[in-house]
Amino acid sequence: MNLDLVREWLEAEMVNVRPSGDGAWLRVECPWCGHQDLSIQVDPDDKAPLTYKCFSASCDKHGVLTTDVLREWGCIDEPTLTELAMYNKTVNPYVEKTFVVREKRDYRIVNLPRGNAMVKLRYIQERLGVPLSLDQLKDFKIQLSILDMLRVNDIRDIATSQSHLRAIDVNCIGFVSLYDDYLICRNIAAQKGEMRYYNYRLSGTRKSNKDDLKIYGLPTDIDLLDPRAANINVTEGVFSLLGAYLHTSIGKDRRNNLFLANCGTMGQSTIMRVCKQYGLTKVRLNFFSDSEIEVSAYEKILKELKGRLDIRSAIVWYCEADDFGHNKKDIGKIRQVSLV
Numbered sequence: 001m002n003l004d005l006v007r008e009w010l011e012a013e014m015v016n017v018r019p020s021g022d023g024a025w026l027r028v029e030c031p032w033c034g035h036q037d038l039s040i041q042v043d044p045d046d047k048a049p050l051t052y053k054c055f056s057a058s059c060d061k062h063g064v065l066t067t068d069v070l071r072e073w074g075c076i077d078e079p080t081l082t083e084l085a086m087y088n089k090t091v092n093p094y095v096e097k098t099f100v101v102r103e104k105r106d107y108r109i110v111n112l113p114r115g116n117a118m119v120k121l122r123y124i125q126e127r128l129g130v131p132l133s134l135d136q137l138k139d140f141k142i143q144l145s146i147l148d149m150l151r152v153n154d155i156r157d158i159a160t161s162q163s164h165l166r167a168i169d170v171n172c173i174g175f176v177s178l179y180d181d182y183l184i185c186r187n188i189a190a191q192k193g194e195m196r197y198y199n200y201r202l203s204g205t206r207k208s209n210k211d212d213l214k215i216y217g218l219p220t221d222i223d224l225l226d227p228r229a230a231n232i233n234v235t236e237g238v239f240s241l242l243g244a245y246l247h248t249s250i251g252k253d254r255r256n257n258l259f260l261a262n263c264g265t266m267g268q269s270t271i272m273r274v275c276k277q278y279g280l281t282k283v284r285l286n287f288f289s290d291s292e293i294e295v296s297a298y299e300k301i302l303k304e305l306k307g308r309l310d311i312r313s314a315i316v317w318y319c320e321a322d323d324f325g326h327n328k329k330d331i332g333k334i335r336q337v338s339l340v
Contacts, residue, residue, distance in 0.1 A: 105180035129327025239325030
């Protein structure tokens, strides 16, 4: 398998490129240390991965050239990345194991009108100012009773103590994470200073998996053939996400329009994890911010994403309330700060 696209990209985009005499290596300026000491293998032996090494004593970066490394160097060309990924897969299926495309689990969401479910439903209705029904909660992946979900899905292994599980059932509203790894439990009875969130691992084991996603997201359709940039809309919490979706114009068209709540995950990690999952490289970013978060925090996120994504726009949105997790009247006027 040839690597013409990979070589062409390296020769065109790397700095101070000098091929070796036999053409098997490229000597370039190291993206990490800035010295002219990085050698990249571009004509490897049969069934051998491409490697790179910086010979600067202060750097010594080295390893196998994976798509993650190429992205870090600034490559956002999908055919080039695909060519490298396919080559690495033929050489060694474990080379590209740093990222695993996830398959969604098949857990059923059921909300029954019993216990304190109606109290929790009224809390959601009053907070967001929208008359959602029990049936509509399923569309937003909201589970009112964790015990009902465990029973209906016949999940017998639990990831916490029985007493803690009962407390979650009484006090928390559950939001099923993007790939059904976790039930993100929001404690609506928490007093000031008490923990408001608890992530319950639905598989039953307390030990987390590095490929698990603790991100809450609304179901959406992704069309990779759509030439338009995908909208990625990010909030801190789950209610802010619902408020941004329900009360802003961006939520009207859900096609290639991702709504994601960090739920304690760093913003850049949320964005990159989901972009890799869906194969997105061209994006428009919308940050629906809590009032206390400064613009500089989002500028830092953009700096981390620079060169890894083709960012067509980046806007921070603020409202009159402390966050977007309220009814439309309390959200009030919305102002925007454009970063890109």
